[in-house]
Amino acid sequence: MSATNLTLNDHVVQQRRTSIHRLNADILLHVFKICRDVEPVDIWNVSRVCSRWRSLSLEHSFLWARVTVNRRSIDLLGYYGFGNWLDEWILRTGTTRALDIVIDTEHIDKYNWWDWPSDDDLGDMVLAFARQAHRWRSFSYTLDLPWDTDFGPARRSENHYTRQKFVESVRSLPLLRSMRLMQTGAGPSCAYSPQTVYSLLHHATDLHLSSLSLINIFVNEDIPSGKVDRFSYHVTPDWSFARDTLLSALQAYSSMRCLHLSGSFYHDEDYDDDDDESSAIVLGSLEELHVEPSKETADALSSVDMPCLAKLTVAGRGHTMIHDSDAIQFLRDFSFHPHSPLLMTLVLHLSALRVPWSDIACFSALKTLRIAVPILHFSWLTIPETLSTLWTKKRRDDGKLTWCLPQLQALILDVNVDGGFNHAIMTQWTQLDTELKRHFQDRWAAAHREDENIAVLGIDIISSNRKIEVRETGHRNDHTTAIE
Amino acid sequence: MSITLISKEGAQFLVSKPVADRIGVVRDCAYGADFWLGYAVATDDSMGITLANVTSSILSKILVWCEHYKDMEPLVDGDSNMEFPEWDMAYIGHDMNQILFVLEAADYLHIPGLLLLACKGIADVLDGRNPRGICDLLGIVMDFSHRQEVDMDKENGYWRWFLHPT
Numbered sequence: 224m225s226a227t228n229l230t231l232n233d234h235v236v237q238q239r240r241t242s243i244h245r246l247n248a249d250i251l252l253h254v255f256k257i258c259r260d261v262e263p264v265d266i267w268n269v270s271r272v273c274s275r276w277r278s279l280s281l282e283h284s285f286l287w288a289r290v291t292v293n294r295r296s297i298d299l300l301g302y303y304g305f306g307n308w309l310d311e312w313i314l315r316t317g318t319t320r321a322l323d324i325v326i327d328t329e330h331i332d333k334y335n336w337w338d339w340p341s342d343d344d345l346g347d348m349v350l351a352f353a354r355q356a357h358r359w360r361s362f363s364y365t366l367d368l369p370w371d372t373d374f375g376p377a378r379r380s381e382n383h384y385t386r387q388k389f390v391e392s393v394r395s396l397p398l399l400r401s402m403r404l405m406q407t408g409a410g411p412s413c414a415y416s417p418q419t420v421y422s423l424l425h426h427a428t429d430l431h432l433s434s435l436s437l438i439n440i441f442v443n444e445d446i447p448s449g450k451v452d453r454f455s456y457h458v459t460p461d462w463s464f465a466r467d468t469l470l471s472a473l474q475a476y477s478s479m480r481c482l483h484l485s486g487s488f489y490h491d492e493d494y495d496d497d498d499d500e501s502s503a504i505v506l507g508s509l510e511e512l513h514v515e516p517s518k519e520t521a522d523a524l525s526s527v528d529m530p531c532l533a534k535l536t537v538a539g540r541g542h543t544m545i546h547d548s549d550a551i552q553f554l555r556d557f558s559f560h561p562h563s564p565l566l567m568t569l570v571l572h573l574s575a576l577r578v579p580w581s582d583i584a585c586f587s588a589l590k591t592l593r594i595a596v597p598i599l600h601f602s603w604l605t606i607p608e609t610l611s612t613l614w615t616k617k618r619r620d621d622g623k624l625t626w627c628l629p630q631l632q633a634l635i636l637d638v639n640v641d642g643g644f645n646h647a648i649m650t651q652w653t654q655l656d657t658e659l660k661r662h663f664q665d666r667w668a669a670a671h672r673e674d675e676n677i678a679v680l681g682i683d684i685i686s687s688n689r690k691i692e693v694r695e696t697g698h699r700n701d702h703t704t705a706i707e
Numbered sequence: 708m709s710i711t712l713i714s715k716e717g718a719q720f721l722v723s724k725p726v727a728d729r730i731g732v733v734r735d736c737a738y739g740a741d742f743w744l745g746y747a748v749a750t751d752d753s754m755g756i757t758l759a760n761v762t763s764s765i766l767s768k769i770l771v772w773c774e775h776y777k778d779m780e781p782l783v784d785g786d787s788n789m790e791f792p793e794w795d796m797a798y799i800g801h802d803m804n805q806i807l808f809v810l811e812a813a814d815y816l817h818i819p820g821l822l823l824l825a826c827k828g829i830a831d832v833l834d835g836r837n838p839r840g841i842c843d844l845l846g847i848v849m850d851f852s853h854r855q856e857v858d859m860d861k862e863n864g865y866w867r868w869f870l871h872p873t
Contacts, residue, residue, distance in 0.1 A: 242807040243845045250814060250826065257830035271838040273847050277855055
């Protein structure tokens with residue numbers, strides 16, 4: 224008895240001494256929310272720590288509203304009985320809360336092919352989510368299956384039944400604003416593939432998507448496009464779509480404001496270029512274009528009119544570096560576009576050190592230029608051929624001396640320094656600032672003369688933990704910031 | 708204008724107005740905005756403000772953050788998908804005890820941006836840990852009721868249900 228008391232007392236003392244117990248419920252909930260946002264299935268872990276955490280997490284349905292089926296949730300909750308925990312998870316979201324759904328079969332290859340995923344599994348899962356379709360706020364479905372996946376003989380009658388159930392459920396999607404569908408490998412051969420889900424959307428009567436991302440999906444023009452603001456269309460290297468497929472997709476979502484485009488689009492010999500011109504696509508609201516450069520993409524975009532385009536980003540997926548020759552060729556092709564001189568912001572991710580100034584100079588109205596480039600040393604920034612195009616006047620074909628990119632107000636260099644910062648680089652950091660100021664003195668002075676129509680240029684150099692702002696001397700204090 | 712902050716141990720920290728402005732409690736005290744909360748109202752610039760719940764070491768760490776953000780706005784938005792700057796993540800670090808002290812102090816001193824950053828720091832340290840690991844790290848005892856244990860057994864035994872539904 225006394226031993227029990229001692230244990231309980233110890234427990235109480237321990238609880239009082241632990242600062243986590245002094246945190247109020249609001250702060251704990253905020254921590255839980257961030258845990259949930261980093262990895263949705265972690266809310267299950269949170270609910271199994273202690274009675275207080277369990278009560279708090281189960282009382283707040285918003286913590287459960289990101290329902291995710293992926294490798295990590297299967298690792299934690301198990302493959303067997305997966306339908307049970309999925310039902311329990313959905314139950315914990317309540318009945319009215321908007322849901323963010325993620326299905327992602329990538330990286331599940333550790334499971335035996337006879338275990339997961341079967342056609343029935345996918346059908347049950349898709350149907351379980353479809354029953355809550357009226358609560359979907361976002362829906363992301365990635366089906367990546369190995370090529371040797373064998374679904375076995377399809378049970379057509381059951382598939383048909385499930386399909387009907389699905390169609391009935393997705394007729395009303397009043398809350399859905401964001402959708403991402405991706406299929407690769409053997410994914411499309413599944414009866415409940417992302418392509419199937421996309422195709423069935425034409426039954427929806429109140430679709431109000433603002434963001435749509437399609438990867439290896441054929442666009443069906445029957446599907447209500449609504450006012451999709453952000454559209455992303457990607458084809459992975461192991462797939463290839465015809466150019467007219469891309470153009471159909473752009474036509475279907477022509478009211479978009481922002482477009483991300485990448486992939487392989489081959490030119491269909493049967494496609495008549497004359498028809499192409501007569502049915503030129505106009506993206507009248509497009510302001511931002513993010514593109515992974517290739518000749519095929521440049522060709523396809525040559526028949527697309529973008530009168531309001533203000534920002535162009537040329538980079539790989541996820542802002543990765545690209546082959547410079549592709550980027551340069553793309554810029555060169557794009558500069559012939561009728562509205563390219565109106566472009567105001569250009570973002571360029573390069574893999575090598577040579578900046579294609581002659582191609583960039585074609586975009587004469589640029590106000591902001593951002594270049595991401597890996598460098599070995601900061602001294603590269605003061606080598607004449609790097610930035611001299613901007614700090615020296617050049618003679619044009621008509622013999623007149625002019626500044627390159629006269630409207631440029633912000634040059635941002637994202638530099639990735641090999642080996643990080645060391646003492647030698649620290650020493651050169653200050654010298655770099657002084658050197659650049661010396662070089663740009665003439666341009667800054669010209670910006671204050673009435674006969675020269677150029678803007679004052681500010682330069683930001685950003686590395687992983689340093690930022691230097693080079694500004695016109697005497698007009699604004701320049702400074703550097705750092706993590707010490 | 709500068710303000711003197713006095714820690715729990717009595718150590719004095721002289722801070723400039725932009726730095727002090729980041730601390731809600733100090734802002735209210737210095738400008739007499741919050742009489743009803745019971746804080747002393749400073750009428751003299753030289754007057755010190757005692758922060759009785761904050762130790763010197765934590766106060767000095769908090770002032771580093773306030774100094775960094777004296778001229779710019781920190782993230783205070785409720786969307787936890789946002790990316791914190793690298794400086795913030797390096798500042799908060801991975802020492803759970805230190806983060807908890809900063810969190811408590813940020814709550815007491817009314818510094819929403821730092822509170823959010825500390826919550827993010829805790830979530831990052833917890834990421835990838837199982838319940839037992841979280842308990843060990845934070846010194847929490849698993850004190851579930853019988854009912855809660857039965858419920859969790861069900862959750863953990865879903866695979867057994869699948870094989871033997873009866």
